[in-house]
Amino acid sequence: MTIASLKIESNATAREEVLGAKDVRTLIAHQLGVDVKRVTDEAHFADDLGADWLDRLELMIEIEAQFPTVEFTDNDVDQIDVVGDLIHHLKIAPVAKSDDAAVEALLQ
Numbered sequence: 001m002t003i004a005s006l007k008i009e010s011n012a013t014a015r016e017e018v019l020g021a022k023d024v025r026t027l028i029a030h031q032l033g034v035d036v037k038r039v040t041d042e043a044h045f046a047d048d049l050g051a052d053w054l055d056r057l058e059l060m061i062e063i064e065a066q067f068p069t070v071e072f073t074d075n076d077v078d079q080i081d082v083v084g085d086l087i088h089h090l091k092i093a094p095v096a097k098s099d100d101a102a103v104e105a106l107l108q
Contacts, residue, residue, distance in 0.1 A: 041084035
């Protein structure tokens with residue numbers, strides 16, 4: 001393996017991570033009825049996107065519906081205050097079924 005091939009692999013991985021996070025942001029914007037440009041990592045669900053606790057819960061239920069291997073607890077809903085928290089949770093959360101490639105493809 002050469003340095004050039006490592007650089008290409010690194011760039012491809014970075015691109016996939018950006019696309020995965022972009023997909024999550026698009027889902028959030030659609031679910032909350034806001035412009036996707038407002039859905040940044042620092043965007044606070046309540047203060048910046050106008051989402052109350054129930055809106056966040058419904059968003060997480062929608063994510064669970066689209067990606068059956070992802071699960072949220074009530075505690076997760078309480079602790080996820082900004083978009084970056086949600087994306088981070090999706091990247092580190094254990095999955096219910098390890099064979100679901102859809103979640104892995106979304107966040108890689």
